Amino acid sequence: MTRIIFFTFSFVICLGYQSFGQDDLMAEFEDFGTNVWLGSYNKFRLADKWFWRAEFHYRRGGYGDTPFIGRMSQIYNRHAINYFVNKNLNISLGAVVRLDFTGDPQDDQLEYVVPEPRIWHEYLFVMPWPRFQMFHRIRIEHRWSRRNDIDSEWIYRDRWRYKFYMTIPINKPQLVPGAWFINPDIEIIMQSGSPVVNSPLEDLRIYPSVGYIVSPSITYTAGLMYTTGQRLARGHVYRQRWVARINAYVSLDFRKQERKVPSIRTTD
């Protein structure tokens, strides 16, 4: 695990050094944008080790004169097959279709919505502690995207994502139903590909949140995320956003009943 983190940081620094080395422009930070992301994260247990992941995001945001979350931004539809290797490693492989909505619906030069397919795979490393859980997530996405401009070209990029987060119970000693928890979360998203010239750092997300475990099947979290990252074509320009996020985590067990219910002790 330590090696992976070291590798990732080395990679990011090298890319950054390279990009800054090629251009003498000064870094610029855009004004904060505002967004709200509503996410539904679902995991359906198909077998003892196999899950089906189905995640949806409904994202809105402000644009120009459009107020805070007045504009439809994106809809995510992410699916994957998830394999539970052991209690420390979890692997997923799947596809995403993201729908990007136009920033100016009045502009007829822009398509109202453009799909962005992706293939993604994820490696989640779990570090259990007596009182909390610590996670290292590496997700790699292979994405095909185009702008909303009519007749714009498809570009291909790879995304390299590393995320570190924790779940720390507040009101109970364990993460059990009824437990409130805090969820420190930080993720760095790097990108590569031919269109990426001097903007390898696509996004840096700092996302503290608070969660509540309703039941083993349902958990909610809410938090405010700060993100910043380089614009693809103008690497010296950094976008900044505040994103209010509300997520629901749902897990269902689709196995047969007898496999779900443990045997009962009825006698001494």
Added chain:
Amino acid sequence: MVIRKILLLLLVITFAFNYTSIAQKEIITTEGKKEFMADEFNIKYDYYLSDGDTVFHGKYTLKKPVIETEESKYFEFLNFSGWYHKGKLDSIWEISSGIAKSVGEGVFSDYKYSFKVSGTEMLARVEFKEDSLIQNWNIFEWSIVESEIQDTLLVLSLKETSNEDELCIHVYKPGEYMDIYVNREGSPLGTWLYNSSLEDSIHIRKWFFEEGQLIKKEIIKSDTAVVIETLQEVEVDIDFEIEKLAMDNEYFRILDIIAMYNSPEGSRYITKERPSFELLKETKYRLLETDDLFFQLTGKDNYIDGFAKIKRYPYSKEEKSLLDRISKNKQEIEEKIDITIADPQISIAKLSTNEVLRFITLLSHLKEQTLMPINEILRHYDDGALEYIVRDTRILQKFELKEAVEIQIETEDGDELSPYVLEGFSYDKGSLSSLAIIHAYSQFIADKVSQIEDSLDYYISELKREENLVALESELIKKYENNKELCESIITDQINEVAGYDVQKVILGFLDGELSSYSKLENVDKKMEKVEPLIDCMSNIERLLYTIENVPENIQIVEDGYTRTVFNPYTFTNMDEKIKQPIYKAFHQNLLPYIFDQVKGMKCESVRAVDRNITNLFEGMVDLLKKDTKKLERRVRRMSDPQKIADLLEIKIDAN
């Protein structure tokens, strides 16, 4: 006078003739040994020879040699001496027998070594003439001290009286004598007399005989004279037979019994006649003994056994039947009484219950007192004496059968209880025979015994009931105490928390309430009716307590059963999750409270059902885990009535 002189002359002539004829023969005296009575005797006799035959004539002696053993200095002696005349026993014969021992120092004189002796001697002297015994017996017994007669122990004489057909036996022992008169056939005559000064006062008995039958007896002691009639007056014609009985103890015993029936008031004197009987018995023995010795010598039996006449009244068939039935009744009565008195429960009960003591005393009285006439009659029936009694008049004369008898009852401590009056027996002398009345009397006693036994059975059964009740109450209290201890030890706060109230307090209150209700019952019947159900109730409570004790554990089983561990793929932790939640919730929110409400409101009759309901609830909850309950869960979610929920889930819970 002339005739007597002629007879005397003839006698002298005859004597002279005989003397002359014998004098012509040579009288020889000889001595030797003779086997006699299985011993060797020394014999010495005179004889003459007639045609070569030995004819005893003159003195004859037969002496048993004295042999003194080393072990004992006593020796027996037996000597015969007498006379023969021309080979026939004649004149006086004597038998001397006895036992003696040498005393003092021996004396040697004339080439003889002699000792003085001490002992006893019996001397019997009889008189023969022409080989025939003349009834003139004399028997003496005396003690000898140093070869001198010291005391006379017995004098017995048998001789003819002035009346030739009458023999008189006079027997004397120190302090007593007796005169007996019989005829030559041995039949009693006249008045017999017994005189004794053995005790402080003179004691005289007289027996009056007529025609061989005892007419009456007279007993004189000090200044008292009692006459006891022994001849039974017969008012009506009764068949009888004259019977001859040997004048032995049996005869006198029968006479006594007759006398007792004739004169019940004189019975107490009759029973003290033993000394006269003993003297009579000894007289007969002495005469027989002497006769036996002479029989050994002469081969002739000269003893005439006395006899008496007595009237015997044979039993009729009806009397025999009655006596047999009386005997049977008596046997049954005694058996019943003996069994009852020997009953250990009754023996114990009489110590604690005066009524039982009263009945036992009554039974003892019936056996020892009331039954006494019957015992006596049957005893005389068995030994044959009753046949000599004029039963129809004498039995009721002797035994007074009272219509009411007061029996005193006394406790072991000597306290007197109110007496028991035994009454209810009455009879009509005119219409029934004595034995029929005695039979009715025996039947009356038998009925009384049965009544008493019934009463005793009732008391004993009551007593047993009470004892049983005491035992049951003891068991009840034991169970009550046990339940209290159990309740205090196993009903924990955890159970109280589940129930929502203080279960221990409720059950202890229940136990106290039930026991209190029982203690207020007024009588044994009601208590007997309630005690066993209450014991069952206590047993059920005990089982219920153990069931309640297991409630937390059973709840945990349900908890475990209705909990599954679910892996949360987001937190990567295992989490417990309740399954069949509507049922699980109904269990906690409806069914468990319902069950504990039943505990709170239970009665003895419902304890078992409550216990069963608790068990059924937990078993039912576990059974539901194996079933597909999706539909039930949907319906349960909308229900709140615990009984309906239980019915829907097919958990058998009875409403109380």
